[in-house]
Amino acid sequence: MSTILEISNLTKKFGSFVAVNNLSLKVEPGEIFALIGPNGSGKTTIIKIIVGLLKATEGKVKINNADVEEDPITSKSYLGYIPDEPSVWNYLTGEEFLHIVGTLHNIEEKERTKRIKSLLKIYDLEGIQKGYFQNYSRGNKQKFTFLGALLHKPEILVIDEPAVGLDPKSISTTENELQKYTKAGGTIFMATHILSIASSTASRIGVLKEGKLITVGNLNELRKQAQLASKASLEDIYLKLTENK
Amino acid sequence: MNSPLARVFLFKIRSALRYLKSQTAGKIITAGIGMLLFLGVGFSIYRFGVSGLEFLQGYILYKEAFTLYVYELYLAVFFYITSFSSMLFLLFTLLRSSDDNWILATPKFKIIPFYYLGKIASSSLISILLLAVPLTLAIKTVFETSLLSFFLMLLNVSLLSVIAMLFSVFLVFATAQLLKMVSGKTYKFVTVFNIMIICLFIFILLLVLGWKKAVPSDFIEFWQIPITDVQEFDVNLVETRFTFMPSHSPSLFLFHLQEDKYPEAIFHFAVTTVTTAILAIATYLSTRGFLTIWQKLQEGSFEARTKINFDKTLPIGKFPKILKGQIGALFEKEFVVMRRDLKDIAWVSFILSLWLIYTAINLLLKRAMQKYDFGSESMADTVFAFQIAVGIYFITAFVLRYVFPSFSTERKTAWIIGSSPVSLKKVMYSKFFFFSFLFSIMGLGVSIFNLVVFLPGIIPSLLYILIFITTVITTTLLGLFLGFVFPNFETDNPEVLGTSVPGLIFTFAAILYGAWGALTFYKYIRLENLACIATFEVVSFILIFLMLRFSFYFLKRIEFAQSMFLA
Incomplete structure (x- = not known):
């Protein structure tokens, strides 16, 4: 199986400010990769470049060998994106939003309707799908965007803060769904501030600081790099790595 | 500058200035081009105004009545446009927006209606500058009025725009208060939709009544001009058509001042000022109890629940419904x-x-x-x-x-x-x-x-x-x-x-x-x-x-x- 996400020498500048600095990274199929780092370290910028909302100043990003800049239609067909801010057109209903996402991913109407019906059960959203987005709570908006990302059965889920706005039960449901998704062969690339999610779900973690990837590895490898004891939490590792380097 | 209202405005002005600090040259050039275009449009209206007024002065018999009719119509349109845009601004920003919620979470929340009045006023500045200034300048050019008269005319039209803004604020809040009274403790009728429908109805009714009164189905009959035997008629004919309009006194003020009839002009300026003051008091009274209305309007048809009152048997709808x-x-x-x-x-x-x-x-x-x-x-x-x-x-x-x-x-x-x-x-x-x-x-x-x-x-x-x-x-x-x-x-x-x-x-x-x-x-x-x-x-x-x-x-x-x- 080929690498699902390949980032090579990625740099993004906003004017003279370097938001992402020469970052290279590979994510293999079935992995859950978590990117952690302080505010303003470049996590959201990297995610927006991967999904095609921002353009790289230098470097390449490939999804399933499709270059996001040169072949955006193909690369985007492999991914599902869950943004940190679940903004949707206010006057669209939840089910219309899911239908639009499905149509943009070229899913036939009959199949789309079947999938929407089954996805709504995940968060117990049946019935509420006829309400307008502007009247949903933040958590419910987030749940609909999560369902929208799963609708076309993507090869890779790109998630910017998976748990923001969700109640504890919904966080647990989300974690279970993510596990199910990777067991079925899916890959997850996420950026998060919530270290408990990263440590409990991620197979590899990347630590980002000031646009640079300062280290990558599983929990044990990160402990060694931080020169901490075997029981050290991700929080200890994170604080040590981001303060020292 | 110690009042909370002044501080909030100062904060907004500083934000705007901070925005100009980055890429300053580009933004100044952009603003300069915008200003030139703005001046171009203003100048066109001014030239059109001068030509129109000079043309009207060519009609020896009707020039006074025609001129007054133009002022009345122009200022009536100005009033309707300003008050309608103010009303929409108020309905969809103040009553359903989260941008300034932080002010409502402070003990100085009562400044909000006035803060928004200020925002409406600043947004109406464009219509004042683009519509009112060229008209008053055109009057000054054609009738060679003094500089003082020009400024008084400008003040007079600005007062009219204040009346238009106050009218819309009063209309929205008075409607909301009325719905609150009718609803009792539940406030169930207090919704943006209900307020908008009532305000629109009143607004359209006023527009239709104004139209029927001011614009007759037959201009010739309206002017009572015998086709074969033209005779002079006086401006009272026009005056009676517009008596009920808020723009009537400001129009007469312009008309009398251009003719150097100062006592009449002062009288109409006083009427405009008193109207403004009465509306300001009425608006202030209508905004009392604003917070509870505002709180209700934020609710919408909030659907944070997932389990209560929703019919789970509803089939999944179709979208797009017609196209593919x-x-x-x-x-x-x-x-x-x-x-x-x-x-x-x-x-x-x-x-x-x-x-x-x-x-x-x-x-x-x-x-x-x-x-x-x-x-x-x-x-x-x-x-x-x-x-x-x-x-x-x-x-x-x-x-x-x-x-x-x-x-x-x-x-x-x-x-x-x-x-x-x-x-x-x-x-x-x-x-x-x-x-x-x-x-x-x-x-x-x-x-x-x-x-x-x-x-x-x-x-x-x-x-x-x-x-x-x-x-x-x-x-x-x-x-x-x-x-x-x-x-x-x-x-x-x-x-x-x-x-x-x-x-x-x-x-x-x-x-x-x-x-x-x-x-x-x-x-x-x-x-x-x-x-x-x-x-x-x-x-x-x-x-x-x-x-x-x-x-x-x-x-x-x-x-x-x-x-x-x-x-």
Whole structure:
């Protein structure tokens, strides 16, 4: 199986400010990769470049060998994106939003309707799908965007803060769904501030600081790099790595 | 500067100044170009005002009455436009917006209505500068009034705009208070929709009553001008028509001051001032208990629950309902989003009603020309051809409000389309098809009405429709094109986006192009010059082709965040 996400020498500048600095990274199929780092370290910028909302100043990003800049239609067909801010057109209903996402991913109407019906059960959203987005709570908006990302059965889920706005039960449901998704062969690339999610779900973690990837590895490898004891939490590792380097 | 209200305004002014600190040279140049265009439009209105007033002074017998009638009508329109836009601003920003919620969470929450009054006033400054200043300058030029008179006239018109703003604030809050009283403790009738419907009803009722009183179905009968034996009549005839209008005293003030009749002018200025004071007190009283109303309005039909009161057996609906594929879904999305947004519907209705009123005036003019056999054939042709220019003026207003900002307002929702396997070409086409279709349908309706009024024959009718539809399509594409060539992701307020320099450039270009279309049609009906129409069509086609061709180049460059702060 080929690498699902390949980032090579990625740099993004906003004017003279370097938001992402020469970052290279590979994510293999079935992995859950978590990117952690302080505010303003470049996590959201990297995610927006991967999904095609921002353009790289230098470097390449490939999804399933499709270059996001040169072949955006193909690369985007492999991914599902869950943004940190679940903004949707206010006057669209939840089910219309899911239908639009499905149509943009070229899913036939009959199949789309079947999938929407089954996805709504995940968060117990049946019935509420006829309400307008502007009247949903933040958590419910987030749940609909999560369902929208799963609708076309993507090869890779790109998630910017998976748990923001969700109640504890919904966080647990989300974690279970993510596990199910990777067991079925899916890959997850996420950026998060919530270290408990990263440590409990991620197979590899990347630590980002000031646009640079300062280290990558599983929990044990990160402990060694931080020169901490075997029981050290991700929080200890994170604080040590981001303060020292 | 210690009052909370002053501090909030100071904070906003400092934010604006801070915005200018980055890329200052570029922003100053942009502002300079905008100012030039602004001055250009103001100067055109001024020149038009001077020519119009000088023309009226040529009518020895009627000049006073005609002049007063122009003032009354001009200021009445000014009043309606200012109060209507203030009302919409209030309904959709103060009553359903979270931008300034932080003020409401402080003990100084009572400043909010006045803070918004200030915001309305600053947004009305454009109409004062663009409509009131050129008029007062034109009066000064034609009647050679003193500098002091000029400033007094300006103050007088500014007071009228304050009256318009206070009236709309009072109307909205008094309606809300009334609904609160009727609802009892539940406040169940206090919704933005109910307030808007009642306010719109009152507003339209006042508009219709004003129209019926001020604009008679027969101008000749109204002026009581015997056709064969013209006699002088006095301005009282005009005065009685406008007595009930809030713009009546400001109009009479202008009229008397230009004639150096100071006692009369002072009297009407006093009436305007007292009206302003009474409305200010009424508005202050109507805003009492504002917080509870505001709290209720934030609720909407909130649906945070997932388990209570929802019918889980409801089948999954269909979308898109009629069309197919990616473009079909995006097309229907545009339609659904616009149809369900009360603010959009209110704006469309308002602009369309102004267009229909204007068209109705043509019907009256045509009837009068037939009945009294005045006006040459060329005058009828001019009026007919002018309809294209007027139609494009209104289409330009629609395009500026809805099409031009349509890419930039996708700022927060851009992730849906931007992360999906759909090309931005298709997004552009869906917007282009939707808006062209919508405006063509609206334009066709009014065109057919005009054709029924003027009855020009089959070929001229078809050519009229051809020119109009071509102009609508080109203007819509131009608005869309400039909208994504100059995307602005710093705000998603369409009114702010529309007043940017690219927005002003679009307005200027669209009006010139519309005028060319009208001239083309005029040349055809007067001189049977078909070559003009052919040239217009070919050039329009080339423009459409070039914009579509180059749009792909610009679309490729779009990033849905222009700075790290938005990323």
